[in-house]
Structures are given as structure tokens and as C-alpha cells.
Amino acid sequence: MSFHISPQGAKCRARLASGRAFAPVELARQLAWSRREFIRSAAGVALGGFLPPSSLIARAGIPVSKRKVVVITFGGGARDQETFAPEGQENIPHLMRELIPQSTFFTQVVNRGILGHYVATASLATGVYETINNFASLPPEHPTVFEYFRKDLKRPASDAWVVAPSNGFNRIGESSHRSYGPGLGARVILPKHLLSAATSGGTDYEHLLRDNYETPFYTPEVGGSEFALQQLGMMLKLSVDDFKAHARTLSSPDELSVYIVRQLMRQLAPSLLWITMHDIDIAHSGAYSLYIDGIRRTDRLCADLWKTIQSEPEYAGKTTLFILPDFGRDSDDDSGGNGFQHHRTGDALSRTTWMMALGAGIREGVVFDRSMESTDLVPTLGSMLGFSASLAQGKPIPELL
Amino acid sequence: MLPSDLKPEQFNGYPPEARKLVTAYVAALQRLPLSFLPNLLREAIEYDFKFPAERRALEKELANLSSLSAEQMKDWLLGFAQIRLSFQLEHSDWVDAPGQFVEQLSSYLWTTHQLDAFRIAALAYADRLRAAVPPEKPPAPRLGITVIGQGVATHDEPLFRKLRPHGAYFSGIQPENGLELLLHAVAARAKAHPVPYGHWYIDGGQAAYDPALTCVSYHALEPARAVLSAKIRAQIERPGMGPEALRTQLAQLRPADLGLGLGGDAVLDRFQIKMLTEGSGTQVFSTTFAQWTAREALRRAQPLTLLVRFAPRQRQKPMNEMLSAGHDVAELDPLGSLIDADMGAYYNWLNLQRLPGAEQSSFLVWFEGHSEALAIGPSLPRGTKSDAAFSLEHLLSWAS
Numbered sequence: 001m002s003f004h005i006s007p008q009g010a011k012c013r014a015r016l017a018s019g020r021a022f023a024p025v026e027l028a029r030q031l032a033w034s035r036r037e038f039i040r041s042a043a044g045v046a047l048g049g050f051l052p053p054s055s056l057i058a059r060a061g062i063p064v065s066k067r068k069v070v071v072i073t074f075g076g077g078a079r080d081q082e083t084f085a086p087e088g089q090e091n092i093p094h095l096m097r098e099l100i101p102q103s104t105f106f107t108q109v110v111n112r113g114i115l116g117h118y119v120a121t122a123s124l125a126t127g128v129y130e131t132i133n134n135f136a137s138l139p140p141e142h143p144t145v146f147e148y149f150r151k152d153l154k155r156p157a158s159d160a161w162v163v164a165p166s167n168g169f170n171r172i173g174e175s176s177h178r179s180y181g182p183g184l185g186a187r188v189i190l191p192k193h194l195l196s197a198a199t200s201g202g203t204d205y206e207h208l209l210r211d212n213y214e215t216p217f218y219t220p221e222v223g224g225s226e227f228a229l230q231q232l233g234m235m236l237k238l239s240v241d242d243f244k245a246h247a248r249t250l251s252s253p254d255e256l257s258v259y260i261v262r263q264l265m266r267q268l269a270p271s272l273l274w275i276t277m278h279d280i281d282i283a284h285s286g287a288y289s290l291y292i293d294g295i296r297r298t299d300r301l302c303a304d305l306w307k308t309i310q311s312e313p314e315y316a317g318k319t320t321l322f323i324l325p326d327f328g329r330d331s332d333d334d335s336g337g338n339g340f341q342h343h344r345t346g347d348a349l350s351r352t353t354w355m356m357a358l359g360a361g362i363r364e365g366v367v368f369d370r371s372m373e374s375t376d377l378v379p380t381l382g383s384m385l386g387f388s389a390s391l392a393q394g395k396p397i398p399e400l401l
Numbered sequence: 402m403l404p405s406d407l408k409p410e411q412f413n414g415y416p417p418e419a420r421k422l423v424t425a426y427v428a429a430l431q432r433l434p435l436s437f438l439p440n441l442l443r444e445a446i447e448y449d450f451k452f453p454a455e456r457r458a459l460e461k462e463l464a465n466l467s468s469l470s471a472e473q474m475k476d477w478l479l480g481f482a483q484i485r486l487s488f489q490l491e492h493s494d495w496v497d498a499p500g501q502f503v504e505q506l507s508s509y510l511w512t513t514h515q516l517d518a519f520r521i522a523a524l525a526y527a528d529r530l531r532a533a534v535p536p537e538k539p540p541a542p543r544l545g546i547t548v549i550g551q552g553v554a555t556h557d558e559p560l561f562r563k564l565r566p567h568g569a570y571f572s573g574i575q576p577e578n579g580l581e582l583l584l585h586a587v588a589a590r591a592k593a594h595p596v597p598y599g600h601w602y603i604d605g606g607q608a609a610y611d612p613a614l615t616c617v618s619y620h621a622l623e624p625a626r627a628v629l630s631a632k633i634r635a636q637i638e639r640p641g642m643g644p645e646a647l648r649t650q651l652a653q654l655r656p657a658d659l660g661l662g663l664g665g666d667a668v669l670d671r672f673q674i675k676m677l678t679e680g681s682g683t684q685v686f687s688t689t690f691a692q693w694t695a696r697e698a699l700r701r702a703q704p705l706t707l708l709v710r711f712a713p714r715q716r717q718k719p720m721n722e723m724l725s726a727g728h729d730v731a732e733l734d735p736l737g738s739l740i741d742a743d744m745g746a747y748y749n750w751l752n753l754q755r756l757p758g759a760e761q762s763s764f765l766v767w768f769e770g771h772s773e774a775l776a777i778g779p780s781l782p783r784g785t786k787s788d789a790a791f792s793l794e795h796l797l798s799w800a801s
Contacts (some may be wrong), residue, residue, distance in 0.1 A: 087562070112514070113514075114511045114512065115511075129514070131511075131512045131513075135643060135644050135645070136643075282717070284681050284682065285681070285682035285685070285686055285689060285717075286680075286681060286682035286683070286686060286688070286689030286692060286693065286741075287682065287686050287688060287689060287714065287717070287737065287741050288740055288741045288743075288744035288745075289734075289736075289737035289738075289740035289741050290717055290737065292740070332747075332748070332751060335752075335755050338692075338693065338696060338748070339744075339748055339751075340744075341681065341682075342681070345520075346511075346516045346517065346520060347520075
């Protein structure tokens, strides 16, 4: 008999019929060790040890009120074989050669939650393992980092933004929590929604409107085209014609997201900016070449965004960038899955990811391989920016503070 | 309802062979935890449409469960018994719709953070079952053959990188009549070892039909794929339809719904339907179809011989466009398909290795029309290279 398990709401199968019982913790450690050794040898960074607590703000010399944070989720799920393992390094040249040497890198970030992209990203944003339906248009149940940031620091709505790839992410900006919620969250831009509103779905743009690879036959509709066009003109200072003309030069939804992010940075310069990448999730189609293309593109886009951060006056020198996946994908060794195609087994490889931080106040070229959880991000951002993530489950990461 | 309340007449809705099987074991089923039983029933309800290897495995599993004492049963299934279930799950129709129960159970396990506990219980059970009821050894060593790269003239990246450590790489293969030769070898094995569903030929394009083989091809299923695409488009336009409801609808499709079922092989028809309705990407990419079908054929039918030939898939486009099944000739992506198929070959080998008798099995992958191939077998050295001139016949004789 085989056992059928799928991510909450995904309704697709995986099997747990055979294979030796394993110790997930041990596998996660081995994975982290491999990443560490490879990064040390390939990128020439040092292994981090005990750090006496010190003030990041003091080290950076930037007052809290001036600090900015950009979070990029290396989204869609990429495995070690295709990224940090020796055979995968060719797919992430920008991370390896440009970003990791400037970063503090954590090799063992474990996601113990539901491995669906929306719910996992929501968990990253709340610091709590959310259990909402991955495919429903629902807000997170716990306060998001944007709400903590805005409420505690009394920041305006224009100071926290999310750029997300998929229509399903339209509720990620603010939670349903009664002490936070409506009016306190981030503004959310769905670039594909913008493009759709601007072009009425013209054939020149269909390659940029790909969506929701996990359930490719179904894309929930998001209303409000009028508001979307309003965002385009009033906030991003983009004419519909200019937007359409530029979009025609792009090749993927994530490229469209990065284009919008740059506009946001130039026009509104939010202090807290969250970008979710998603191209890699094309892996669900089973086409390995498209999955690899997605990884290479995401690698390049991360480096492009880092260059933008360094070149924009509002961000240069006072911004900390975090890059982390929401989770990985299934191992080739787990007979219950189908290798890179999905993230349905809940095995150690799909749960164990990494995180890099770089920029203001961050030590360069250091690797830490202790185990931490993906829910630690929000409390860490709280400590950096001066708000209290009181309902988050994670803990601040001392190596970054 | 709980398993202890089960009665034989509750299986009246099952197909005849399945009903006969489970009613013979009702006493054993009554002793199973609810977190376990519907998974078993999900397999049993399909018994009439299962391959012989699957049937035998299920029969043995039921017989084994039936033979366990109360103490042994408790010990074997302790991990499952500790899974907490909801009132809603307990009161769902898990006898008649075990598949839907398992779908709901999956969601519930993720949501309640019990997935890891379930995984541990499942793996422990599988290990014990394998020890108590060892898998059947094949009557002859298995042979897997994968042909990749159809339509590719040149390429830059090295091929078979994941497989090279496990076998011998050849760069001087004589490619003339290679496909015919391989088909002939597979047909000869089928005649030498006539086992039902024991020798398969899966083609991502158009297959050369051979009555001695179980043939599945992406091209032959084109009418079924068109009907399926139309049904999907109609479903997603319905108000209130979401991915979960769509998934349930697809799972309920039968061969006749997609224009199949006229060929007289109900087992193979049901298998092909599942490839299209349960596989992800199989409806739009021929490379995905070939890989997933090979995986499922190996897992379920446990064939002695499997020949998989990948064909170029259509170039990536937005999903709606790929599903529209227009009459225009799809633009192909041969180079991307070569990369897909190279990985697919690795997965075919991995899945072959998961079957009983893996230590005696052989594997051959060939870049169609070219001089590159790789062979893996008990007598072939690992991690070696040769640029000497050989035919595919040589490789087959060394590998097997």
C-alpha cells in the first residue's frame, strides 16, 4: 500500500510507500554542512563562531528611523542540487560570486510549516506557521511584519509594500488579527494584475501573466482593475503606455515584479519592502529545463536588485537586504515524491533552506550553520527596525543584531 | 463512522473483484485505525483495474494484516493510532469515497502539524511490511531503456551527468537504425518472457505499435487530451470552482468520459486516464507525460522491460494557451526537451532501482540519432568512458 500526502489545499498526491526510515534532523544537518563547506570553498567565506552581542545600529552608524529593509523570497522552491551543491553552482553565479562574499549566510533555515507558497510566505511574514488554505483568498491569521512595523513605529501606509507574483497573494499585506488588520498593513502590488488591467490581456503580454504553477488550471480573479491603474499612474508615476512598452521587453513574471520594485523604490522609497519571486515554481509542470531557467533568472534578478539598492540614494548605505527561499523541493531520494517537480513529501530537503543578509550593519563573508527557523525572520526585523513582533513564534537571530 | 463499525454490505458500491476482496477481510479492516484504513481502501477500490503485480501486493498485504494478533496489530499501527483526526473526517464517507478522505486527511495533517508523525508511521509500516512480505523477485533481470533528444542536431552541455558515476559512458555509438534495434530487442524480451503488462513502450510522441508490448503514447492520447482540456476549461469557468473542486472532478473522470475504453483493455485505459488527470504537466508537456508515465508504470506494473522515448515538447506558453488545444501546430522546444529528458532518464533509472531485483537490473540511455550513450549493469564498470565504436546491440548485450 502507498500513502498519499499532499500540501494543505493542494490536492495532489505523493507517496510514502518505500524507503528507509530516516532522521530528518540528521539530514538537515548534513545538508547545512554541505552548503557550508561548499560556500566556504567556492565563495571564500569564513565560518562564523560566537559573536558577542553588539548593536547593529551602532556598527552601521544609521539611526533606526532611517533604516530600510528589503526582503526577497527566492520563491518557488529550489533544491540544493540545482543551487548550492557543487553541480548546481553554475545556476547561481550571482549569488555565489557577488552576494555571498558580502553577506552573512545561514545554512540551515528550517520551515516546519505547510509547504504551499502562499501559506509559507504568509508564515515568513508573520513569524508564525500559518494554517490558512494555500489557495483561498484569505489574510494571514497573525499580525504581519508590516502591521507590527506600521503600528509600533506609526509609519504611513506608503512606507510598507509587498510586490507579489500571483493573484493568490493579494491578501498577504495585512492579517485578520483583531488587534491589527485592516488599515495597518502593507500595500500590495500584483504586477501581473497591473499588466492585465493595463493591457486587457493582449497577446504580447501573455508570457508575463503566467500564474499559480501548483494548480495551473486555476487562477483566482482579483477585482479592482480601476484601482490597479490608479496605482500605476498616481503612485508609480508610470503611464499605461510606458508600462506596456517596457513590459514588452521582459521575459517573465518575476522580471515584471523587479521592474515594479524599481519604480516603487524610486517613487515612494518604502522603508519596508517585500518581494516574492515565483518563476522557479514552473517546476510543477515537470519541465526540468524551465525550472533551471527559473533559478538562473531569479539569481540574476537578486543581484540586479542589490545593485539597485546600492545605486538608489534613498537606499544606498542604509538598507539591509534579506534573501531566503520559502522552502525547497522534494528530494530525488524520496520515492514518495517525483524529485524536483513538487514539494509534497515534507521531507528534510524540502524543509531545509538557507538565508543571506547583506548590507547595512551586516558582517560580510560569514557562514553560520546552526539550525534556525524561518519564523525567526520577523522578530529579527523587529529588533533591527525597533518594533516588537510580540505574537511571532520565532526568535531574533543574534548573529545579525 | 469508525472502522470497528464496518459491515460487509457497506462495500456493495465497490467494483465486483474489489468487493469480493475486501469483504473477505472485513474482520481485519475493523481493527485498523481510521488514519490508516482509507489509504488501504483507496487501493482496494481500484483492485479491478490494477496491474497483476499490484493485485498480488494488495492481496498479500491484506492477508498479512489479517494474520496479525491483536497485540501485533497494535504494535504495527501504533503511529497511525496516535494521529488525531477531526470529527468531520470521522463522519465523512470514507468507505465509498476513500480517495476524497485521503485528500482531506492530507490537508488536515499539514494544518495540524501531524505530517511528520504520519510520515514516520508510514515509513515504519512500509519497512515492517517489506520484511514480513518480501517483494516478489522478477522472473528475469529488468531492463530499462531511455531514448532522448529526438530532433536535436547539436547541443553544448554534457549529457547523462547524473548517471555517469553509475555506469559506462560511450561516445562512439553507431546510431544507424538505433531505434528499430532497441524496439526489436524489447519485443524479443517480451516474447521470451511473456508476462502480462511486463514489457512497456512509452513514447512522448508517436509510438510504433507492437502487440507484444504495452504501448502508451502522447500522440495516441491527443483526442483524450483535447476532451480533457475542454472539460477543464468548462469547469474553471463555473462560479465557485476552485482548485480542490477541480481536482475532485478530474479524479472522478472515467475512460469513457474522455473517449477511451473502446480498446478492450480496461486496466490500461484506467492507467492512461490517471496519467492525464492526476499527473501535473502531463496534459501540456510531452516530456512530463513520458517521465511521469514511466514512473507510474514502474511503480505500479513493475515491468521486466521498459522503453521510454522522449519527444520534443511544445515551447512554454501561458497555461491557458497551452490548454486551449487549438489546431495550430505547436512550436516545439527540442533543446529544452533534451534537458528535460536527460533528467527524465535519471529518474527512470532511479525508479527502476526502487524495484525488487535492482541489483541485477540494467539500464541504457541513448541520445537518439547520435553517438552518445550510457549503460549501467551488474557487469559494467562505473564511472568509465569509452570512445571506441560500438553498436547499441553491443551495449545491450553487455548491460543485460
